[in-house]
Amino acid sequence: MGHPQPDQKLPPFDELVQLAKSDPKAFNQFKHEMCEQMICSASEPMQDRLRAQQSHIDLVVSRCKNPHHTNVVLMKELSCQVCKFQDALQGRCSFEETQPENVVPFRPNTEPKMY
Template identity: 65%
Template sequence: MNLPLINQTLPSFDELIDLAETNPEGFAQFKHEMCKEMIMSASEEMQDRLWAQQSHIDRVVDNCKNPNHANVVLMRELVSQMVKFQDVLEGDTVETENNITAQIIPLADWR
């Protein structure tokens, strides 16, 4: 199923900074609406996972002391996910939630 591509237009960086500084609640609402629009444009099978990921990101950011701390923590999260993806792509074994292991077949061997 081909889903329509979302082309979100953001205000300028300066406008976003101004909104965040002068109206934090408005900025949070804007961010929530943009995330909602993007998630709702994804396939139905992916939406629950994306909402869970967004919830996790929101919880991580809420526990940070300042924006720089949030950036460092989110980058650490991203690197961790990229390492997991790399392991899968290299054919390492992956454990599922039910502790069942799945053998990953490298793409080159599959062909």
């Protein structure tokens, strides 16, 4: 069963550009509210994952130097996610956690020790 999408109406692009230039805090608040509204429209089990993804995006964007840099970095992030999704759909990846080669798994000793 699908979840209804929120009826989000964005102001005209030029107004958003002006808001971003004149009041970056208000623009970021608006952006945050729009993202949160979209996340809340998702299923309960998906909301935590979407918030984690949004937090990652916010962190990546915070490290960017300008809007062009942001676009390039976000495009790279999106491309990586699309490749992972494609690999998953084509069965080329495993969802099991892999352990580094230098980690030896713990195996409990089943024999009692005699002292």
